Amino acid sequence: MAPESGSNKREAFSAALRRYPQYELAIRRLMAQSEAFCDMCEELAEAELALSKVDRVASAVREARRAEWQDLIDRLVAEVGTALLDKDIVVKPRAGR
Template sequence: MDTGVLAAIRRLPKHKKVIEELVLVSESFRNICGDLAEAELALQRWEASEAPGATARRDEYRHLVDGLEAELRQAIHERQARHSGRHGG
């Protein structure tokens, strides 16, 4: 499975099924998943770093990861709303 999809599922395991559906139909969702995986990797590197400015970079990447997670949640919510609307639920 793609590292971006795995990152999304790791962050939002209750939404695994919807994530897998969205990945198949939405290029923008796939891109967000990929961005999340890259941002998580960068965050891990900065967390292990003692370089000057590492604290600021960690904060920056934590904020980016949180923002990408929020985008994923929004896309999932929209997908679920459309899906339940179509089935009268």
């Protein structure tokens, strides 16, 4: 594992947690079980970072890039949420056991 990989995972976890703090346990479990979920969260973290730096882009394309990054973030947040809701059915504490 590359040294950067652990940092990427932390950033990915943080990106998902900022959006869905009530699902911390589900996020942790999904990140441990699903490479696809990890990738989605990493993409979210990268898109958030890119959006935070959009003011450095040439003014002629800045607003277009801002809109593109925001659209990507919105789509990734929705995908993460869908994954968490699907997984939440599995990770809810079982009553009566």
